[in-house]
Amino acid sequence: MIAVIDYGVGNLFSLACSLKAIGADCAVTGDRKVIAGAEGIILPGVGAFGDAAAKLRETGLGDAVKGEVRKGKKLLGICLGMQLLFENSFEYGCHEGLGLLKGGVRPLKELMSEDLPVPHMGWNSLVLTGDSPIFRETKEGAFVYFVHSYAAVPEDGSLAAYCEYGGKITAGVSKDNVFGCQFHPEKSGREGLKILDAFMKIK
Amino acid sequence: MITKRIIPCLDVKDGRVVKGINFKNTVDVDDPSALAAYYTECGADELVFYDITASAEERKIFTQFLTETASHVFIPMTVGGGIESLADFERVLSCGADKVSVNSGGFKNPSLFREAAMLYGNQCVVLSVDVKRVSGEFRVFVKGGREDTGVEALCWIKRCVSEGAGEVVVNSIDTDGVKKGFDIELLAKVVDAVNVPVIASGGAGSVDDFIELFEKVPGISAGLAASVFHRKEINIQDLKKKMAEKGIPVRL
Numbered sequence: 001m002i003a004v005i006d007y008g009v010g011n012l013f014s015l016a017c018s019l020k021a022i023g024a025d026c027a028v029t030g031d032r033k034v035i036a037g038a039e040g041i042i043l044p045g046v047g048a049f050g051d052a053a054a055k056l057r058e059t060g061l062g063d064a065v066k067g068e069v070r071k072g073k074k075l076l077g078i079c080l081g082m083q084l085l086f087e088n089s090f091e092y093g094c095h096e097g098l099g100l101l102k103g104g105v106r107p108l109k110e111l112m113s114e115d116l117p118v119p120h121m122g123w124n125s126l127v128l129t130g131d132s133p134i135f136r137e138t139k140e141g142a143f144v145y146f147v148h149s150y151a152a153v154p155e156d157g158s159l160a161a162y163c164e165y166g167g168k169i170t171a172g173v174s175k176d177n178v179f180g181c182q183f184h185p186e187k188s189g190r191e192g193l194k195i196l197d198a199f200m201k202i203k
Numbered sequence: 204m205i206t207k208r209i210i211p212c213l214d215v216k217d218g219r220v221v222k223g224i225n226f227k228n229t230v231d232v233d234d235p236s237a238l239a240a241y242y243t244e245c246g247a248d249e250l251v252f253y254d255i256t257a258s259a260e261e262r263k264i265f266t267q268f269l270t271e272t273a274s275h276v277f278i279p280m281t282v283g284g285g286i287e288s289l290a291d292f293e294r295v296l297s298c299g300a301d302k303v304s305v306n307s308g309g310f311k312n313p314s315l316f317r318e319a320a321m322l323y324g325n326q327c328v329v330l331s332v333d334v335k336r337v338s339g340e341f342r343v344f345v346k347g348g349r350e351d352t353g354v355e356a357l358c359w360i361k362r363c364v365s366e367g368a369g370e371v372v373v374n375s376i377d378t379d380g381v382k383k384g385f386d387i388e389l390l391a392k393v394v395d396a397v398n399v400p401v402i403a404s405g406g407a408g409s410v411d412d413f414i415e416l417f418e419k420v421p422g423i424s425a426g427l428a429a430s431v432f433h434r435k436e437i438n439i440q441d442l443k444k445k446m447a448e449k450g451i452p453v454r455l
Contacts, residue, residue, distance in 0.1 A: 014277070017273060017299070117401075119399065121370060122248070123206045125206075145279055163205075187301060
């Protein structure tokens with residue numbers, strides 16, 4: 001069973017449906033016991049980094065997730081959930097993340113050399129930079145759906161995929177049992193389901 | 204590389220698609236959920252649903268259909284129609300919508316863009332605007348394009364974006380239904396005026412109209428249409444192949 005962390009940020013209906021579609025058993029939960037009993041954890045999230053980080057702190061779920069990851073449990077962060085894996089973000093002030101990966105989160109505008117619309121919204125192609133198990137079934141150039149205005153800048157070699165949007169924008173990260181995707185696998189059609197399925201199959 | 208999006212738009216009333224004819228051999232003629240799945244298979248990049256019902260009873264049918272669709276369609280979905288409050292946002296987002304489109308409701312409740320963006324992020328808030336030329340200027344029309352607000356369109360669009368709209372759907376009343384192409388002049392002006400994704404709507408009659416749109420307005424993010432897709436006058440797969448041949452980035 002996979003625990004999808006419910007900490008009051010964003011709508012988890014589509015994510016739960018997509019997990020069901022690949023035959024995964026999931027529980028949308030904020031209960032530490034359920035999280036402790038799960039094989040893996042998905043940390044979703046939309047909205048502002050500061051609010052989400054505060055909710056993870058207030059509910060104690062941030063520490064619960066970190067504790068499980070330290071014990072070796074696999075974790076997948078999605079969109080803002082991926083950004084929260086990093087140390088900090090400068091979205092409306094400076095906020096601390098979970099610090100599971102080294103690096104920070106910066107506004108797309110600072111990372112882009114061209115004047116393109118922000119949010120980066122739509123289908124963009126993946127350039128794979130390693131052999132992360134979450135992209136085991138994904139081919140170079142696969143299209144996935146992005147919607148974000150900030151992006152993570154990894155500092156410890158955790159980059160697993162990027163896309164081109166006025167520069168190289170972090171699309172996927174992978175380090176030991178910690179994984180993340182900036183795009184929305186639950187909104188990326190078949191390509192997205194493949195990535196969720198690959199995460200499910202990681203031992 | 205980011206691709207240009209092709210978006211079919213479904214007007215839904217009493218749980219059925221309005222004008223959803225000519226699908227007799229493929230899917231249930233006007234079942235929105237089946238149509239949504241069909242378009243997803245055809246390569247639609249996103250779906251837009253407008254709830255064109257009036258009563259609370261009918262709203263319930265709409266949200267039921269939305270929940271059902273979101274449980275098996277895994278591409279982004281935008282919902283519009285009668286969105287006037289944060290409660291309306293919550294109602295459709297909880298049923299699986301990813302983005303919420305605000306049109307006339309933005310006039311009734313001007314703080315809605317800001318409030319919704321604060322709560323859900325600006326990527327979730329879409330401004331939908333109906334524009335028509337009146338006495339040499341672009342004017343915003345509301346109530347399904349029937350009422351002239353007297354407000355200049357570019358000014359309104361810029362304001363809504365600065366308040367929190369993260370995407371803009373521009374529907375030109377002048378070209379809508381005429382099927383002679385998108386309103387290139389208007390769309391180019393909007394793309395220049397704002398730095399969020401802009402979606403063109405109104406006027407698509409052929410594959411060439413989409414090619415013209417993306418070639419003449421390179422900054423446009425997506426093209427939206429309804430009846431030409433529903434009536435199979437344009438097949439989305441063929442359209443995207445043609446776009447690729449012309450060097451326009453698409454997801455095939």
